[in-house]
Amino acid sequence: MPAPAALEVTDLVVTYDGRRVVDDLTFQAEAGRITAVLGPNGAGKTTTIECAEGLRRPASGTIRVLGHAPGSTQARARTGVMLQDGGLPMARSVRDVLALACAVRPGARSPRELVDLLDLAAVERTPVRRLSGGQRQRLAFAVAIAARPDLAFLDEPSAGLDPHARRDVWSLVRDLRESGTAVVLTTHLLQEAEELADVVHVLDRGRLVAAGTPQDLVARYAATDTLQITFARRPAPGELAALGRAAAAGAVERDGDAVLVRDLGSDGPHVTARVAAWCADAGLAILTLRAGGGTLEHAYLALTGRHELDDAGSPGRPGAGASDGSAA
Numbered sequence: 001m002p003a004p005a006a007l008e009v010t011d012l013v014v015t016y017d018g019r020r021v022v023d024d025l026t027f028q029a030e031a032g033r034i035t036a037v038l039g040p041n042g043a044g045k046t047t048t049i050e051c052a053e054g055l056r057r058p059a060s061g062t063i064r065v066l067g068h069a070p071g072s073t074q075a076r077a078r079t080g081v082m083l084q085d086g087g088l089p090m091a092r093s094v095r096d097v098l099a100l101a102c103a104v105r106p107g108a109r110s111p112r113e114l115v116d117l118l119d120l121a122a123v124e125r126t127p128v129r130r131l132s133g134g135q136r137q138r139l140a141f142a143v144a145i146a147a148r149p150d151l152a153f154l155d156e157p158s159a160g161l162d163p164h165a166r167r168d169v170w171s172l173v174r175d176l177r178e179s180g181t182a183v184v185l186t187t188h189l190l191q192e193a194e195e196l197a198d199v200v201h202v203l204d205r206g207r208l209v210a211a212g213t214p215q216d217l218v219a220r221y222a223a224t225d226t227l228q229i230t231f232a233r234r235p236a237p238g239e240l241a242a243l244g245r246a247a248a249a250g251a252v253e254r255d256g257d258a259v260l261v262r263d264l265g266s267d268g269p270h271v272t273a274r275v276a277a278w279c280a281d282a283g284l285a286i287l288t289l290r291a292g293g294g295t296l297e298h299a300y301l302a303l304t305g306r307h308e309l310d311d312a313g314s315p316g317r318p319g320a321g322a323s324d325g326s327a328a
């Protein structure tokens with residue numbers, strides 16, 4: 001018989017004021033794998049994780065955490081948690097917080113190791129309330145991994161981090177996986193999920209709408225016949241329309257700084273040639289031109305019913321999905 005998964009969520013239902021915010025959710029997270037739980041604001045990710053931590057009681061369904069009940073002493077001793085609001089004691093210094101976190105389990109990391117790993121030396125004596133947002137985030141991550149957990153819940157672990165710190169955290173998350181920890185990650189950064197996740201579960205309005213590897217989801221839900229072009233300067237609207245006519249293919253649209261030509265079909269190589277020729281004639285210098293698949297972000301947008309990227313290329317408008325009010 002196969003070993004049970006580190007986290008087993010079965011038929012989970014959570015209601016607030018009679019409204020189902022988690023609706024019949026079933027998924028697992030395995031040891032030595034990074035499992036991402038994605039979804040728009042209000043989709044039910046945090047609620048699900050809070051149930052797994054024993055902080056909220058579901059209306060029905062079961063959760064097993066390393067074979068134990070959520071919130072039980074056995075589950076808590078082997079679980080690391082990084083919550084969205086940090087949950088850190090504001091008056092304590094970084095050094096005190098780390099010392100406490102390392103004292104909970106024999107074989108835990110040392111505060112010194114965590115200070116080095118998360119680059120916290122400069123603020124060791126600083127109380128939590130005086131830390132910057134990113135420093136607090138790094139401290140919360142350090143606390144989550146202090147006891148070498150078998151299961152780590154990381155709720156938006158790199159939110160608010162600068163690009164260097166974000167990459168440091170990604171590297172530490174990969175180290176957790178290498179050491180056999182089951183990592184459950186929520187994030188709105190689709191690039192983060194694409195970089196890290198072995199398995200992705202997409203929630204929308206409390207329900208699981210898709211699951212698979214990032215590559216599976218891209219293959220199944222994102223257009224695979226798209227040409228992505230970046231230019232030395234931003235094309236004018238008239239040029240974009242002319243480019244569309246020259247391409248004689250599917251829709252032409254902006255995607256952040258790039259332009260997408262969609263639905264190439266079997267004519268892909270000819271469309272690419274026509275686009276390149278038209279750009280040369282129009283004096284529109286091409287910086288990069290990439291034919292092929294979409295991204296996890298495109299798959300996510302298709303799955304959660306938000307088909308267009310905004311100008312910054314980011315999905316998930318605040319409140320999207322939260323106010324839908326789909327009742328039980």
Ligand SMILES: Nc1ncnc2c1ncn2[C@@H]1O[C@H](COP(=O)(O)OP(=O)(O)OP(=O)(O)O)[C@@H](O)[C@H]1O
Pocket residue numbers: 016017021039040041042043044045046047048321322323
């Ligand atoms: N204590 C509460 N009382 C009533 N409703 C709540 C409570 N906590 C959460 N909700 C509602 O439950 C739904 C799911 O919220 P949840 O925080 O789990 O979403 P999320 O997917 O984590 O969103 P985000 O990406 O914004 O963090 C939302 O509609 C939210 O308004």
